[in-house]
Amino acid sequence: MKNVLEAKNVSMWFGGLQALNNVSITIKEHEIVGLIGPNGAGKTTLLNCITGFYKPLKGKVFYKGMEVTGLKPHKICKMGLTKTFQIIRAFKSLSVLDNVLIGALLRSSKMDEALSISREAIEKVGLRGKEEMTAGNLTPADQRSLELARALATKPDVLLLDEIAAGLNPVEVSGLVETLREINREGLTLIIVEHVMQAIMPIAKKIVVLHGGRKIAEGPPEEIKRNERVIEAYFGEE
Amino acid sequence: MITLKKHLSKVLIAVMFSLIPLYPSPYFRRTLFLVLYFAYLGVAWDILGGYTGQGSFVHAAFVGLGAYTSALLFIWWRLTPYISMFIGVLVSVLFAALIGYLCFRFGLRGHFFFLASIAFLVAMRYSFTNWDLVGGATGLIIPLESSNPWLYMQFEGKLPYCYIMLVFLLIEIYLAEKIVKSKLGYYFIAIKEDELASESLGINTLKYKLVSLMVSAAFTSMAGTLYAFFVGYIAPETVLSDILTVQIVIVAVLGGAGTIYGSLIGAFIMVPLMEYTRAFLGARSGLDLIVLGSLIILIGVLYPHGLIRLLEKIYWRLRMVKGGRNEKCS
Numbered sequence: 282m283k284n285v286l287e288a289k290n291v292s293m294w295f296g297g298l299q300a301l302n303n304v305s306i307t308i309k310e311h312e313i314v315g316l317i318g319p320n321g322a323g324k325t326t327l328l329n330c331i332t333g334f335y336k337p338l339k340g341k342v343f344y345k346g347m348e349v350t351g352l353k354p355h356k357i358c359k360m361g362l363t364k365t366f367q368i369i370r371a372f373k374s375l376s377v378l379d380n381v382l383i384g385a386l387l388r389s390s391k392m393d394e395a396l397s398i399s400r401e402a403i404e405k406v407g408l409r410g411k412e413e414m415t416a417g418n419l420t421p422a423d424q425r426s427l428e429l430a431r432a433l434a435t436k437p438d439v440l441l442l443d444e445i446a447a448g449l450n451p452v453e454v455s456g457l458v459e460t461l462r463e464i465n466r467e468g469l470t471l472i473i474v475e476h477v478m479q480a481i482m483p484i485a486k487k488i489v490v491l492h493g494g495r496k497i498a499e500g501p502p503e504e505i506k507r508n509e510r511v512i513e514a515y516f517g518e519e
Numbered sequence: 520m521i522t523l524k525k526h527l528s529k530v531l532i533a534v535m536f537s538l539i540p541l542y543p544s545p546y547f548r549r550t551l552f553l554v555l556y557f558a559y560l561g562v563a564w565d566i567l568g569g570y571t572g573q574g575s576f577v578h579a580a581f582v583g584l585g586a587y588t589s590a591l592l593f594i595w596w597r598l599t600p601y602i603s604m605f606i607g608v609l610v611s612v613l614f615a616a617l618i619g620y621l622c623f624r625f626g627l628r629g630h631f632f633f634l635a636s637i638a639f640l641v642a643m644r645y646s647f648t649n650w651d652l653v654g655g656a657t658g659l660i661i662p663l664e665s666s667n668p669w670l671y672m673q674f675e676g677k678l679p680y681c682y683i684m685l686v687f688l689l690i691e692i693y694l695a696e697k698i699v700k701s702k703l704g705y706y707f708i709a710i711k712e713d714e715l716a717s718e719s720l721g722i723n724t725l726k727y728k729l730v731s732l733m734v735s736a737a738f739t740s741m742a743g744t745l746y747a748f749f750v751g752y753i754a755p756e757t758v759l760s761d762i763l764t765v766q767i768v769i770v771a772v773l774g775g776a777g778t779i780y781g782s783l784i785g786a787f788i789m790v791p792l793m794e795y796t797r798a799f800l801g802a803r804s805g806l807d808l809i810v811l812g813s814l815i816i817l818i819g820v821l822y823p824h825g826l827i828r829l830l831e832k833i834y835w836r837l838r839m840v841k842g843g844r845n846e847k848c849s
Contacts, residue, residue: 332719358721366719372712383709386702387721395702435721 282309284343285470286362286439291330291340293323293494300326301337302494308439308472313465315485315502316474319514322491324474325367328441332364333357344439359387364441365428367474373417377408380416380427384434402430406460422453429460439470446480454480478515482506490514533689540681548677552749554790555684556742561770561782562688562695563738568768569776570699571731572711573628576764577618577636580643581611581736583759585743587647590659590753593671597664600672604744608737615736619729628714637761644759658754661747672748680749687745691738695779698734707731711777766793773818775825784826 286308293301301323308314316324329335331342333354342350344362357363372380378399385398403409406426411419416427425445432440442461446454462484465471475481481488481502488505490498492514498505505511540551560578568574588607592598618639622632648656664671674680698704706727709717714724747753757763766789774785792814796807822828 334715334718353723354718355721355723358719363719363721366716370713370716370719372709372716374712375708379705379708383705383717383722384720386705390702392701431720 282311284308285310285345286331286472287343288327288331289341289343291327291337291342293326293330293335293337293339300494301330303340304491304494304496305340306489306496306499308470311465311468311470312487313461313471313473313485315481315488316472316491317476317478317481317488317505318491319476321493322476322514323494324476324491325443326494327491328364328443328472328474332362332441334364358435358437361436361438362441363432363435363437363439365425365432365443365445367443367447369421369424369428371416371419371424371427371431373415375416376412377403377414377416377419377427377430378412381430381434384431387435398436399430399434402434405433405464406430407456421448422450422457425449425457426460433464437469439472440464441472441474443474444476445473446475458484478506536685537682540678540685545677548681550791550794552677552681552684553794554786555681555688556746556749557766557770557790558783558786559684559688559691559742560739560767561774561785562691562779563735563742564767564771565776565779565782566695566698566707566738567731567735568771569778569781570704570711571707571728573728573731574633574768575636575732575735576633576761576768577640578735578739578767579759579761579763580614580640581739582743582746582763583643583647583753583755584611584614585740586747586753586758587653587659587743588740589744590661590747591653593661594659597671599670600744600748601670604741607744608740611736611740611743612733615733616729619732623725623728623732640759640761640764644755644761647755647759654754656755658752658757661751661753663751672745673751677749680745684745684749687741692779692783695738699779703727703730708777769815773815773822773826775827778825778827781825781827784830788826 284307288304288306291301291304292299304323304327316327318324326335330337333349333352333356336351341348344357344360349357349360349362372383381399381402382395385395385402389395389398400412403412406429408423408426408430411423416424419427429442429445446457449457458480461471461473473481473485485502488500488502489496490505490508490511497510497514498508500508540548560582564575564578585604585607588610589600589603592603592606593600618636622635627635647653653659664673668674672683699707706717706722709720709722710724710727717724743758746758750757770785770789771782773789774783775781793811796810800807800810818826
C-alpha cells in the first residue's frame with residue numbers, strides 16, 4: 282500500500298518547552314493508526330503540525346507525496362486531510378444540519394447537493410432525527426458525533442481524530458468504534474489520538490506511542506502492550 | 520402556499536412603507552429619510568458585525584468615501600450620482616480591503632479589531648479635515664443644478680429622497696437575504712461561531728472575513744452618496760464622524776445583530792427617539808442625551824439580543840391567541 286501521510290523529523294517548541302522532538306511517522310492508505318501517550322506527550326501538537334494549525338519549527342510533512350508543511354489548515358482540508366478537535370468545537374448555536382452543511386459546502390456550492398452530502402454524513406454517525414436540534418443542546422457524545430459528521434462532510438481521505446472518545450461512557454465508546462470501523466471500510470485513513478488504550482487497541486492496526494515529545498514505540502497493538510518502554514511511560518519506572 | 524403568503528406579507532409591508540412618506544410634513548419626511556438611511560446602514564453593518572461577528576467601528580469611513588467621491592465628481596464634472604456612487608463603492612471596497620488585510624492578516628479579532636477600526640476612522644477624519652482638495656474642515660457644498668432633478672438627484676422637497684432611499688433599502692435587504700442564505704452566508708456565520716473549526720472545514724477565514732468587510736463597505740458607501748445629495752453639504756463632521764458609526768452600531772445591535780430585519784426595527788425606534796428627544800428636550804442641553812442613553816441601557820438590559828426578540832414574542836403571543844394552535848413558542 283502507498284504512503285498517504287508522512288511526517289519527517291518534526292520538532293516543535295513553545296517558548297523554551299520542546300513539545301515535539303524529531304518525530305517521524307508514516308501512515309499507509311486505508312490504515313487505522315492509533316496515536317497514544319500520556320498527557321503532555323505531544324499528540325495534539327503533532328496533529329496540529331500535520332493539519333497546518335501549527336507550522337513545525339523543524340521537519341517536513343508530506344501528504345500524498347506533496348509537501349504541506351506550513352500550509353494553512355483550510356488548504357490542507359481542501360486537499361482531503363482534516364481533523365476534529367480535542368475540545369468540542371461544534372457551532373453551538375446552529376442546528377445539527379447547518380453544522381454539517383457548512384462542512385459539505387466545501388465540496389459543492391449548490392445548496393441541494395450540499396444538503397444531500399450533509400444528510401448522508403448525519404446518517405452515518407447516527408444523528409438521524411436530530412437534524413433540527415441546536416448543536417449546543419446535544420449531549421457531549423452527540424456533539425462528538427456531530428463533529429465527526431461535519432468533518433466527514435468535507436469528504437476527507439485522511440481524518441485525524443483528537444480524543445474523540447473523551448467524556449463518553451463505555452456504551453457510547455463502542456458505538457463510536459463501530460462507526461469508525463464503518464468509515465474506514467469505506468476507504469478513509471484514520472489517525473486516532475487517545476490516551477485511553479482500551480478504546481484504541483481493538484481497531485488500530487498500528488499504534489504509535491509518544492512520550493515527552495519523542496516517539497518511543499511503533500507497531501501492532503499486541504507488541505505495544507508488551508513494550509517495556511511504553512509500560513514505563515504509562516506506569517512509571519520501577 | 521407558504522411562500523406565497525410570505526411574499527404577500529412582504530409586498531404588503533412594502534406598500535405600507537411607500538405610503539408613509541405621503542404624510543405632508545417636511546420634518547416628518549426628513550426624519551423618515553433618516554430612519555430609512557440608518558436602517559440601510561444597519562443592514563450593511565450587520566453583514567460584517569452581526570453575521571461574520573467582526574464588530575466594526577470604521578463604517579462611517581465608507582459613508583464618507585461614498586459621499587466625498589460622489590460630491591467631488593459632481594463638483595468637477597457634474598457626474599450623475601447614479602454612476603458616481605459605483606465609483607464611490609470601488610473606492611470604499613479598496614479601502615476596506617486595505618484595512619481588512621492589515622487587521623485580519625495579523626489576527627486582530629473581536630475587541631481588538633473594533634479598536635483598530637476606530638483608529639482608521641479617526642485617521643481618515645483628520646486627514647480629510649486637513650486636506651484642501653476635499654474642502655478641509657469646511658467640507659463640500661454640492662452646487663445646485665436644477666436643470667434635471669432626476670439626473671442630478673436634486674429635488675425641491677424631501678419626498679423623492681425618501682422613495683429613493685426606500686428602493687435602495689429594499690434592494691439591499693433582498694441582496695442581503697440572498698447572501699446569508701448562500702454558501703457565503705453560512706461561511707460568515709461559521710467564522711463568527713468558531714474560526715479554528717471553520718479552518719478545519721476548509722474555510723479560508725481570512726478571505727471570507729475580507730469578503731464580508733468588502734460587501735458591507737460596498738453597501739455602506741452607496742448610502743454615503745445618497746446622503747450627500749439629500750443634504751447637499753458634507754463635512755468630515757457629518758459623514759466621517761465617530762458619532763455616525765456609533766449610531767449605525769446602535770441601530771444594528773439594539774435592533775438585533777445577525778438578523779437583517781433587526782436593523783429595520785432598530786432604525787424605526789432609535790432614529791425617531793434620537794430626533795424627537797432632541798426636538799423636545801434639546802432646549803436644556805444634554806437632557807436629550809441623558810434620556811436617550813437611559814433608553815439604550817434599558818433596551819440593552821431587557822433585550823440583549825435586540826428589539827427583534829420583543830417583536831417575535833409579540834408575534835407568537837398573537838398567533839397563539841388568534842389560532843389557539845400549539846405553535847412553538849420561543
